[in-house]
Amino acid sequence: MACNNCSTGTTTDGVPKGCGNKGSCGTGSCNKLTVFDWLSNMTLPQGQEPFGCVEVRFKNGRKEFFRNPEKLALSIGDIVATEASPGHDVGIVSLAGELVKIQMKKKNVSVDSELAKIYRKASQKDIDIWSEARNKEEKVRMRAREIAISLNLEMKISDVEFQGDGSKATFYYTASDRVDFRQLIKDFAREFSIRIEMKQVGFRQEASRLGGIGSCGRELCCSTWLTDFRSVNTSAARYQQLSLNPQKLAGQCGKLKCCLNYELDTYLDALKDFPDLDTKLYTEKGNAHCQKVDIFKELMWFSYENQPAHWHVLSVADVKEILAKNKQKIRISAIEDFVVEATKEVEKNFQNVVGQDSLTRFDQKPKKKNNKNKKRRKPTNFKNGPKKE
Structure with missing residues (x-):
């Protein structure tokens, strides 16, 4: 993230100058995981003292809570000297006031616990x-x-x-x-x-x-x-019908991406009304296995055991109807009888809204222009000088 000065001005090579502090500036926008202090422009009620703890940020977003026994007037961006073992450490105040109490509660830090002290402003x-x-x-x-x-x-x-x-x-x-x-x-x-x-x-x-x-x-x-950091399993990719490609599913840490969990609950809710993926449909033509699922369109693709390459698309409602008949030991004639209604729902007439021609339009050789009517200009012989008329 960049501070307010990182995008202003460029060097002679056209590179942005930046603040030059590499994350240690006091503007607040360079900081990682910064909490917006929406109480900064509000004053405390009369007679109420400010909260006695502050949040201090160190290198690379490391944050700790410190007690302010001297009751120093600290605000976001102040550089302070804090207690350390041994000696003292130097950090930047990232949050002060009543919001610190909320942050301590989120981090499961008790207000009455023993916290390190702030010695002074640096x-x-x-x-x-x-x-x-x-x-x-x-x-x-x-x-x-x-x-x-x-x-x-x-x-x-x-x-x-x-x-x-x-x-x-x-x-x-x-x-x-x-x-x-x-x-x-x-x-x-x-x-x-x-x-x-x-x-x-x-x-x-x-x-x-x-x-x-x-x-x-x-x-x-x-x-x-x-x-x-919540644990991420490969099952999250399977539920979302993603290809199990390690190069695409892994982040910069080498582990599965955290964003695989963001929409997982939505997919799980949608899959509650679906039959199991190992569902078999028993027909007089043969048994059919599920090959593919479209969760949000509520469609399932089936193929016969003797024809694995030929898939038939069915709606979830039709699959449940067939399963109910199979449960009563009734075999349907063929799954093709249910494909017609399902395919009508998914057939769409795609039109070229961009206004482009076919993709092979560049393969055709351009036609030569007919320039017979144009008079050819005779080249001038500059060796013997221009021709005199």
């Missing part, structure tokens, strides 16, 4: 140390990957986050199995001379932290508005 010295530490993160991440590869560890270091005072660095990594990184921590401490903390994250959490553009052309749901 001074210029704190901001300078914080900015210097943030600038080192990319180099440290690349060097950390080289050390992990040299130790033959099956892990991927996806991100590095320095603490605001520069005394500690958190290395986020993904791994499919358990990793013994005791020697890795020693090498990191010797190489970077800081306190090391390793934190394993899932593949979905990694994509959420790093962000990106999905196949739909929009930013990833997990990095913009999705707050919880």
